[in-house]
Amino acid sequence: MMARKYRLGIMRKAANVLVTAFLERGIPIAGSTGWLLTTRGRRSGADRTTPVNVVEVGGDRWLVSPYGQVGWVHNLRVDATARLWRGRRRETWEVEEADAATAGPVLRAYVRKIPVTAPFFDAKLTDPAEAFAVEADRHPVFRLARSRV
Incomplete structure (x- = not known):
């Protein structure tokens, strides 16, 4: 069986709006x-904001794109600055893209x-991690x- 392709349909857009509203107010989503x-x-130079999950693996924090080569991935490849925020908490990070061997356990x-x-x-x-x-x-x-505080 092949993996599903990501499609930003109306239901996912609605879910993103809802999740964003909660996170803007600092309200965590269960799980x-x-x-x-x-x-x-x-291309535009304008700020783009999207909800993401950050996971901790091996003492490091990671951003993962489970849906593939989405806009924020392309943006980080051009400007490796990630501004993370939830409610009043703000963090600014320089990011490094992982190679496949490093990415496997994280995925x-x-x-x-x-x-x-x-x-x-x-x-x-x-x-096993190698499959990922x-x-x-x-x-x-x-x-x-x-961190770029």
């Missing part, structure tokens, strides 16, 4: 590690922590490298 990520648009941990994303992966929850590493080109991973 979530949610933040709002603001990046600089690679595995991400899918286990946020299983709603599992259908977008070919690897299954029980597969094979998918790293389809699910970019960024380490929150240096």
Whole structure:
């Protein structure tokens, strides 16, 4: 069975609006590690904000794109500054994109922590990290490298 393709349909847009409203007010979503990520648009230069989950693996914090090569991924590749916020809490980070070998364990941990994303992966929850590493080109991973307070 092949992984589902991500489509930003009306239901997902509505869910993003709802999640964003909660996170703007600092209200956590049950079972979530949610933040709002603001990046600089690679073409427009305008700020772009989207809800994301941040996971901790191996003592580092990571941004994972379970839905593939989405806009914020392209933006971070051009300007490696991630502004994370939730309510009044604000963090600014320089990010580094992980190679496949590094991304494998992070992707595995991400899918286990946020299983709603599992259908977008070919690897299954029980597969080893190496199976997730094979998918790293389809699910970019960024380490929150240096805080820029």
